[in-house]
Amino acid sequence: MRIGVIGATGYTGSAVLGILAQRPGTEVTVVTSRGEAGRALTDSLPHLAGVPAYAGLVLEDPADLEKIRETDPGRFPEVFFLAVSHRASMALAPRILALGAKAIDLTGDFRLKSAAQYPVWYKAEHESPELLAEAVYGLPELHRAEIPRARLVANPGCYPTCVILSLAPLAEKGLLGPDSPVICDCKSGVSGAGKSPVPSSLFSEASDNFHAYKVTGHAHTPEMIQELSLLARRPLRLSFTPHLVPMNRGIEATIYLDAERLPPYQEIRGLYELRYASERFVRVRPEGRVPETADVRGTNFCDVALFLDEGAGILKIVSVIDNLARGAASQAVVNLNLVSGEDEGLGIPLAALRP
């Protein structure tokens, strides 16, 4: 299958290329970068030198997609990964669909169903609202049946992947209600902000430091509410606070729920174990084991654990993912597997690099 990666030199684009390097039956034929067009891919991404399939690849300008389709149709990708900045996919996705290819979009541009939400959370009007109804939210554990038919897959955000998987078993059983807001206290490594330099990502700012950011109004909030409310079949309330941790990769979520409104702890454990028994990329951890980001680094796993704080009457759900893998690139490749009718796990790394 011929694949294109738009934004190939960014963090998630290069992570997609890293996974595709090991995926059988994959031919990456187009890689783009506006800033580095004309350079050999492996000059820009030296860690990928030595992958035979990438030896001759040259970065191209994404403005040239129509020209490539016209002059070299046999090379034109069947599926594109859009690993670009927010808002860039609003214009790119319709172009790619019009050229007859499918798109797996890693931005937030097609995750929300309501165009009215974009000015509120992303501070911009949507440029292609007609595609919002068609786009399928690419969280396989929730939308496995719809993804194979999709032309446009909206790959979930990193924090939402972790939070939604942590709460889905409760939401779909009607155990989350609008009267008790869910508190989601989340932390991310610095790579979550991408490769473009911003002051908060400087070593001198991020290292030996720890702080919350976007304490209210983070753009991932409506995505969590949308998907969990769909599962619950009623509007839910959720308060999400992200924090920046001085590490490269990884997301941890600690979620607080009023245990007195829920069934007994062992019943809830049973619910999670049953819900995820046949999900190969969600691991419900044994009682007492605290999930660690190092256990999922570079993998598509989401590790989830449940703890009952009896004295306080609080159920704590602790979960981890790798933001660049399950939160972006490996989940995107799982979606490629689904849209191309392959086994969901084709080419997906299983063993974390630890330490």
Ligand SMILES: NC(=O)c1ccc[n+]([C@@H]2O[C@H](COP(=O)([O-])OP(=O)(O)OC[C@H]3O[C@@H](n4cnc5c(N)ncnc54)[C@H](OP(=O)(O)O)[C@@H]3O)[C@@H](O)[C@H]2O)c1
């Ligand atoms: N980092 C994460 O953990 C993570 C997780 C989940 C989702 N995401 C989302 O995935 C997307 C990519 O994130 P990232 O971390 O890979 O960002 P990044 O490191 O900044 O890379 C983005 C790449 O996209 C290219 N690009 C930017 N604007 C473009 C445009 N208008 N047209 C074509 N190419 C454009 C840039 O390369 P050129 O300027 O050279 O073209 C850049 O290398 C973002 O929307 C992000 O929110 C990121």
